[in-house]
Amino acid sequence: MGFTFAAFSYVFALILDAFLIFFAVFHVIAFDELKTDFKNPIDQCNTLNPLVLPEYIIHITFNVLFLFAGEWFTVLINIPLIAYHVYRYIHRPAGMSGPGLYDPTTIMNADQMSRATREGWFKLAYYLLSFFYYLYGMISSLIAV
Amino acid sequence: MVQQMVQQFGSMSVQNNWSSLWGQEGVNLLADRNIKTKTVDIVPGQDTRDCNRNVMRSTLQKVPETASLLQKSRLPFGLLIHPFCDYENIPIIQDRTIVRCRNCRTYLNPFVRLLDQRRWQCNICHRVNDLPDDFLVDPVTHKLINYPLDQPELSHATVEFVASVEYMVRPPQPAAYLFVFDCSAHAFHLGYLPVMADTIYSCLNSIPGDTRTMIGFIGFDSRIHFFNLGDKKPQHMIMPDIKDVFIPSPESLLVNLHSKRPVIEHFLYKTLKELFNHDGVSQPVAVDSGSAMGSALSAAYEVISSIGGRITVIQATLPSLGPDGSVLANREDPNNRASNSSNTAQLTPLLNPATDFYKKLALDCSEHHVAVDLFNLSPTFSDLATVGQVAKVSGGSVFYYGATGANMATNPGRVLARFSTDLVHYLCRNIGFEAVMRLRCTKGLSIHTFHGNFFVRSTDLISLPNCNPDNGYAMQISIDEDFKDFNSVCFQAAVLYTNPAGERRIRVHTLNLPIVSTLSDVINFADQEAITAMLCKMAVDRSMSSNISDAREAMINAILDLLSTYRNVAPYEASYGLTTSYSTRLLPLYISALLKHTAFRVGISTKIDERVYAMERLKSLPICHITTYIYPDLYPVHTEFNPFAGEYPKPVQLSFANVDRNGVYLLDTYECIYLYICKSVNHQWLSDVFGVTQWAKIPDDGDYYSDGGDPKVSKTSRYSTHHNLHNDSSNRLPATPTSVTPLPRLDNPTSMRLNAFIDYLMSSRPLMPHFFLLREDSRLRYSFLQYMYDDRSESAFSYYEFLQHLQSQLKG
Ligand SMILES: [Zn+2]
Numbered sequence: 001m002g003f004t005f006a007a008f009s010y011v012f013a014l015i016l017d018a019f020l021i022f023f024a025v026f027h028v029i030a031f032d033e034l035k036t037d038f039k040n041p042i043d044q045c046n047t048l049n050p051l052v053l054p055e056y057i058i059h060i061t062f063n064v065l066f067l068f069a070g071e072w073f074t075v076l077i078n079i080p081l082i083a084y085h086v087y088r089y090i091h092r093p094a095g096m097s098g099p100g101l102y103d104p105t106t107i108m109n110a111d112q113m114s115r116a117t118r119e120g121w122f123k124l125a126y127y128l129l130s131f132f133y134y135l136y137g138m139i140s141s142l143i144a145v
Numbered sequence: 146m147v148q149q150m151v152q153q154f155g156s157m158s159v160q161n162n163w164s165s166l167w168g169q170e171g172v173n174l175l176a177d178r179n180i181k182t183k184t185v186d187i188v189p190g191q192d193t194r195d196c197n198r199n200v201m202r203s204t205l206q207k208v209p210e211t212a213s214l215l216q217k218s219r220l221p222f223g224l225l226i227h228p229f230c231d232y233e234n235i236p237i238i239q240d241r242t243i244v245r246c247r248n249c250r251t252y253l254n255p256f257v258r259l260l261d262q263r264r265w266q267c268n269i270c271h272r273v274n275d276l277p278d279d280f281l282v283d284p285v286t287h288k289l290i291n292y293p294l295d296q297p298e299l300s301h302a303t304v305e306f307v308a309s310v311e312y313m314v315r316p317p318q319p320a321a322y323l324f325v326f327d328c329s330a331h332a333f334h335l336g337y338l339p340v341m342a343d344t345i346y347s348c349l350n351s352i353p354g355d356t357r358t359m360i361g362f363i364g365f366d367s368r369i370h371f372f373n374l375g376d377k378k379p380q381h382m383i384m385p386d387i388k389d390v391f392i393p394s395p396e397s398l399l400v401n402l403h404s405k406r407p408v409i410e411h412f413l414y415k416t417l418k419e420l421f422n423h424d425g426v427s428q429p430v431a432v433d434s435g436s437a438m439g440s441a442l443s444a445a446y447e448v449i450s451s452i453g454g455r456i457t458v459i460q461a462t463l464p465s466l467g468p469d470g471s472v473l474a475n476r477e478d479p480n481n482r483a484s485n486s487s488n489t490a491q492l493t494p495l496l497n498p499a500t501d502f503y504k505k506l507a508l509d510c511s512e513h514h515v516a517v518d519l520f521n522l523s524p525t526f527s528d529l530a531t532v533g534q535v536a537k538v539s540g541g542s543v544f545y546y547g548a549t550g551a552n553m554a555t556n557p558g559r560v561l562a563r564f565s566t567d568l569v570h571y572l573c574r575n576i577g578f579e580a581v582m583r584l585r586c587t588k589g590l591s592i593h594t595f596h597g598n599f600f601v602r603s604t605d606l607i608s609l610p611n612c613n614p615d616n617g618y619a620m621q622i623s624i625d626e627d628f629k630d631f632n633s634v635c636f637q638a639a640v641l642y643t644n645p646a647g648e649r650r651i652r653v654h655t656l657n658l659p660i661v662s663t664l665s666d667v668i669n670f671a672d673q674e675a676i677t678a679m680l681c682k683m684a685v686d687r688s689m690s691s692n693i694s695d696a697r698e699a700m701i702n703a704i705l706d707l708l709s710t711y712r713n714v715a716p717y718e719a720s721y722g723l724t725t726s727y728s729t730r731l732l733p734l735y736i737s738a739l740l741k742h743t744a745f746r747v748g749i750s751t752k753i754d755e756r757v758y759a760m761e762r763l764k765s766l767p768i769c770h771i772t773t774y775i776y777p778d779l780y781p782v783h784t785e786f787n788p789f790a791g792e793y794p795k796p797v798q799l800s801f802a803n804v805d806r807n808g809v810y811l812l813d814t815y816e817c818i819y820l821y822i823c824k825s826v827n828h829q830w831l832s833d834v835f836g837v838t839q840w841a842k843i844p845d846d847g848d849y850y851s852d853g854g855d856p857k858v859s860k861t862s863r864y865s866t867h868h869n870l871h872n873d874s875s876n877r878l879p880a881t882p883t884s885v886t887p888l889p890r891l892d893n894p895t896s897m898r899l900n901a902f903i904d905y906l907m908s909s910r911p912l913m914p915h916f917f918l919l920r921e922d923s924r925l926r927y928s929f930l931q932y933m934y935d936d937r938s939e940s941a942f943s944y945y946e947f948l949q950h951l952q953s954q955l956k957g
Pocket residue numbers: 246247248249250251267268269270271272
């Protein structure tokens with residue numbers, strides 16, 4: 001038994017994925033607060049926007065590790081989300097000066113709100129499932145050698 | 146045989162049967178092209194319990210009981226609201242408890258259920274509430290009222306409350322007005338500053354407010370000009386540092402209108418007019434054509450934010466200096482103006498803001514109860530999509546004077562006259578400060594999307610730092626739960642505002658709509674004007690998020706959906722020709738007009754600012770004006786009519802087939818009025834109206850476009866290019882205002898009649914339309930002809946072809 005680079009990338013991904021789960025939970029709660037009028041959209045956008053890029057970067061970071069570790073299948077199942085992130089960021093509201101995706105003047109539209117809520121729940125599920133997958137990946141790569 | 150029946154059916158349904166059957170009959174659209182003029186609107190009678198149709202109106206007069214029924218009808222469901230509409234006889238309630246539901250805070254309204262003398266059931270959340278003790282007591286006589294239904298809350302759909310201290314977050318603010326104006330070389334050549342000074346001066350007595358009213362002025366070119374009005378004489382201070390503006394003595398920049406009246410008057414009639422005087426010669430102090438508008442706006446925000454109020458910004462050119470994001474570049478490629486339907490995606494970025502500086506500023510303003518109104522006088526590209534955000538998000542208004550043919554480069558005198566008249570209206574119109582509007586709807590309904598100029602603060606609350614009588618709003622509504630056990634739903638819009646006298650007021654409008662369970666009821670009680678108004682707002686959103694082609698397609702699909710739904714509702718009738726319900730008979734006409742509207746047209750060269758402004762108008766015009774803006778009125782005015790007895794000419798549809806060779810026509814597009822005079826017009830009419838005997842002597846507005854022979858042209862057309870400003874700018878004099886209408890007022894019945902009619906049209910709207918006087922052979926003939934929406938143009942279907950297109954799509 002040895003500690004391979006693959007095993008290392010899975011351990012690393014596990015820790016980072018825990019952060020992503022936290023991000024997703026925060027995202028879902030934030031939009032729920034908007035829907036139930038607990039928070040002002042300006043404040044909410046100001047808290048959410050700085051978190052968007054870190055989330056994307058964290059996700060890309062451990063995928064780069066997987067790539068170097070040659071874990072092709074793991075990279076493959078993550079590519080759709082990376083592609084979605086890139087697409088989403090390219091199509092962010094026009095003229096935004098700061099980083100982020102959310103514009104307080106349009107966020108309250110029901111279409112945008114339900115899209116963001118759905119996105120939050122989907123990502124939460126995705127990150128949770130990948131958490132268990134990375135756990136499995138870590139164990140199997142530790143045992144395999 | 147079938148053909149005969151179709152025709153018979155068509156003419157029958159259009160002309161005879163509608164009244165007897167209350168509009169439940171189908172209408173064959175192909176039977177008569179003049180469907181608008183040949184049919185009559187059924188306007189339901191109204192009493193005080195019904196919400197005024199101009200104040201709050203639903204796209205569906207009867208609400209489907211389930212979301213799936215709404216889905217089946219394929220019609221947009223929403224409300225058009227004009228909450229601050231100026232109309233009289235609103236009952237004002239004071240010195241009495243404001244009766245509200247304890248659960249959802251709904252105000253007592255005529256549609257609640259009174260269980261007995263003391264209890265009422267809320268029609269929004271269904272909670273049973275008690276009536277307060279003083280409800281049945283007359284506030285004047287202190288006697289008991291026998292009949293509670295006589296109380297204004299229970300007898301009027303619109304009431305206004307004088308609010309108590311609990312409705313205030315802070316003491317009501319004074320009326321505060323801050324003017325931010327361009328005083329660069331551009332402004333000098335446009336010549337608007339003396340006009341503005343005179344207009345404000347003449348309105349000082351009628352500006353809404355009380356003894357606390359405050360006023361201030363900030364100018365900008367490549368620097369910021371502050372005017373200290375706190376001393377005996379106005380003091381002009383110039384701040385060259387525009388990146389980080391230092392504000393000298395903020396308290397003397399915004400001063401009390403009454404105690405500082407002499408200083409303000411001195412400023413208006415002397416300081417402002419001599420701003421460009423240099424060594425006794427009227428010209429720009431230096432040739433300063435910069436515009437630090439962004440810095441000036443930030444400075445204005447600093448000055449007024451502690452009080453709240455209104456910033457009026459007058460823009461003469463594209464902002465060229467200032468903090469990051471406020472400086473804008475010319476993004477428009479004139480070769481792309483006539484985009485065809487395949488490349489409208491190129492326009493999408495231009496419809497959206499280039500930077501978020503102005504939007505962020507507006508959000509800050511909104512938070513501090515400040516609204517920004519934008520007057521745009523620039524005849525060239527001025528990025529209305531970006532700068533306009535400052536007004537849109539802060540709840541203000543945009544006034545644009547750069548429309549093709551109606552701008553400062555082509556007809557400065559008339560535009561200045563319009564600007565001056567509009568400014569009078571603007572300064573004197575009613576205003577509410579630190580306002581919010583909440584729309585409550587019966588449990589099971591929710592607001593889907595908001596349209597208009599404001600900031601949405603929560604799911605049912607919009608913040609309107611200022612409310613004014615000219616802006617309209619719209620909300621799309623979605624049905625979340627079924628209404629099986631109810632027979633009506635209710636909407637209540639409440640505007641909480643501070644009036645200019647510093648009194649906190651709540652204006653409450655309640656609209657009650659019956660619930661229906663069949664598709665035919667939903668469709669037969671659809672409101673076509675309201676639906677068109679809603680569809681075009683949705684199309685504007687679509688143009689901005691996707692592209693104009695998509696938006697056009699969505700509008701056509703809306704019509705196709707409607708027509709195919711009607712086939713399911715009335716399969717027998719729909720089997721002949723192209724049939725729709727009487728209540729939606731004009732939708733295809735309106736949509737075919739919208740496809741040719743400045744906002745959505747393709748294939749015709751359209752300045753991007755003009756398009757953006759048209760979209761802004763579609764979003765924020767109230768329901769009482771938007772129909773004319775979408776489908777203009779064409780009046781034959783050579784006929785007999787008597788405006789002095791309230792008898793006006795009947796409009797004809799927008800087809801050249803309706804234009805007689807010997808007629809005179811007045812086209813009212815809401816933004817413009819065209820008087821179009823055909824060649825064979827009666828000579829008597831000519832001499833009566835114009836005092837000329839020859840048709841060719843009529844002073845056509847197209848004559849200004851002649852090839853440089855007219856000195857007026859060579860002087861004014863140079864304003865349209867930026868570069869020329871640096872050359873010999875001292876040679877040109879600024880423009881001076883003439884009059885809004887070029888029509889002489891002669892002392893004979895024909896002239897008086899026509900002028901009275903035009904006056905009536907102009908007074909029916911808040912802003913002056915631009916007046917065009919055109920002979921049949923005018924160089925500007927095309928600008929009139931482009932509104933012949935029913936006719937075919939190079940790039941678009943005629944109305945009849947559009948119908949045939951719809952029919953072929955339905956068959957396919
Ligand atoms: Zn209630």
